[in-house]
Amino acid sequence: MWTDKQRGIRVSKEELLCKSACGYYGNPAWQGLCSKCWRDRARPAGAQRQDTRPRNDGLPLTFSKFEEKKSIEKGHRINTMRRLFWGSPSPPKRQESSESQTNALKAYQSLEPGDFTGFLKILRSPSSQRLQSRCTAFLNTVEAYHDLPVQKQSDLVQDFFQSFAEYFDSLPEAQVTQIMEHVEKLIMTRLHKWVFCHDSCDDEQKDLALQRRIRSLNWVTPQMLSVPFPDKQTAVTSDPFLPAITAIIEMDAKRAPQDKLACVCRCSQHVFEALSNSSSEPANADDFLSGLIYVVLKANPPRLHSNMQYVIRFGLPHSLMAGESGYYFTNLSCAVAFIDKLDGPALNLSPEEFESYMLNQRAPPGGIKRQQTTSDTNHLLEELQGRQEKLHQGMDSLSVQLQNWVQAVHSQLDEATAQFALVQKEVTAQAALSDVLSSTSYSAPPQGDDKDQSVLVLADLHAGPKDTDC
Numbered sequence: 001m002w003t004d005k006q007r008g009i010r011v012s013k014e015e016l017l018c019k020s021a022c023g024y025y026g027n028p029a030w031q032g033l034c035s036k037c038w039r040d041r042a043r044p045a046g047a048q049r050q051d052t053r054p055r056n057d058g059l060p061l062t063f064s065k066f067e068e069k070k071s072i073e074k075g076h077r078i079n080t081m082r083r084l085f086w087g088s089p090s091p092p093k094r095q096e097s098s099e100s101q102t103n104a105l106k107a108y109q110s111l112e113p114g115d116f117t118g119f120l121k122i123l124r125s126p127s128s129q130r131l132q133s134r135c136t137a138f139l140n141t142v143e144a145y146h147d148l149p150v151q152k153q154s155d156l157v158q159d160f161f162q163s164f165a166e167y168f169d170s171l172p173e174a175q176v177t178q179i180m181e182h183v184e185k186l187i188m189t190r191l192h193k194w195v196f197c198h199d200s201c202d203d204e205q206k207d208l209a210l211q212r213r214i215r216s217l218n219w220v221t222p223q224m225l226s227v228p229f230p231d232k233q234t235a236v237t238s239d240p241f242l243p244a245i246t247a248i249i250e251m252d253a254k255r256a257p258q259d260k261l262a263c264v265c266r267c268s269q270h271v272f273e274a275l276s277n278s279s280s281e282p283a284n285a286d287d288f289l290s291g292l293i294y295v296v297l298k299a300n301p302p303r304l305h306s307n308m309q310y311v312i313r314f315g316l317p318h319s320l321m322a323g324e325s326g327y328y329f330t331n332l333s334c335a336v337a338f339i340d341k342l343d344g345p346a347l348n349l350s351p352e353e354f355e356s357y358m359l360n361q362r363a364p365p366g367g368i369k370r371q372q373t374t375s376d377t378n379h380l381l382e383e384l385q386g387r388q389e390k391l392h393q394g395m396d397s398l399s400v401q402l403q404n405w406v407q408a409v410h411s412q413l414d415e416a417t418a419q420f421a422l423v424q425k426e427v428t429a430q431a432a433l434s435d436v437l438s439s440t441s442y443s444a445p446p447q448g449d450d451k452d453q454s455v456l457v458l459a460d461l462h463a464g465p466k467d468t469d470c
Helices: 035-041 061-086 099-109 116-123 126-144 150-166 173-195 203-216 242-253 257-278 285-299 304-314 317-321 323-340 351-358 367-440 449-463
Strands: none
Touching: 099 116, 099 126, 099 173, 116 126, 116 173, 126 150, 126 173, 150 173, 150 304, 173 257, 173 304, 203 304, 203 323, 242 257, 242 285, 242 304, 257 285, 257 304, 257 317, 257 323, 285 323, 304 323, 317 323
């Protein structure tokens, strides 16, 4: 395998973490912040024109009023969601819970991880009737106000998740997380058609721009991205990154954010497997990011920008801030940002070479793998053409045999028709003779010359009708 002094595309761990040093994973969509810090730092409208005179404690009044207004607005939004969910600004007290609610909590606590069907059964039970009615009311409200800006809808959904989670605050955090994943799947599967690629944002235009950008970079080879690739000549159908490409394409078919995120995790795991099988050295983070960029370029997933924004806006925050899913999604965001800003130096090419590749004025050296892939493709095409010719020959031979069989059938039918006409003629003659015999059976027996004449008549009838001249 070819070697290079610098393996992969360098991205340090600090670049993946939130810029506010909170310890969670950041995201280029949030300017390097995690979802929590991004929402906390979002400046509300009208907060820019504030008094900047210094306070007695040395802090400007702008920051103080900004924080105060932000807290008031957030508290008002939370109380609105609580009122919609509970019917009051605060959730019910645990000591005031009825026996049915206690049984419902026990049922949720015994729920197995990933058992979405079991969650729906518990939610539809009489003990969870209040929770089910609140979910239904929230869904109907969001659907009725689906014309709201997508960011407003995102805030409503996130506040609803927070309000719903407060009902289970007596359960362990791990169980609350599992329950909220079921709630997210239930809510967002219903709201997907209303909030995905919303008209209030430019996601559709960015999808088209990203697809054109990826399509214009179809000449990029694994060697340019420093992706470890096997030396041995393998068939075109044994691409080690094919499972990862399939997984990232499947993301668009999912509706719940966690299901889309699961496709990203599965794609990333396949990338690590492909890197491990393609190189004798263990795969590192730089190799993984390079391999993920290569997979995105080859897959060109449909509506990639819209799918990522959908997960960012309506997914559970803990799924993106930490853990395996957060790490993989952050790397995918970095891969898309890298593709959007890809230039010659990033591929160890001069600006002139990069421009000539983009204009299809030259083809990059493909190496052994590219030559083998081209050879295998040509061989498959030739084999398919040969099979097609054999198929046409077989169809011609079958057509000739069918025509001969049809002619033979027609000949047999003509012969059978002639025989049937003769048989019908004979049956008609026998019927006429039978009628004559039946009409003369009661006459007196002829005598003398009359007897001889009767014999002649019977003989003529048996011989059949004779032709007479007109």
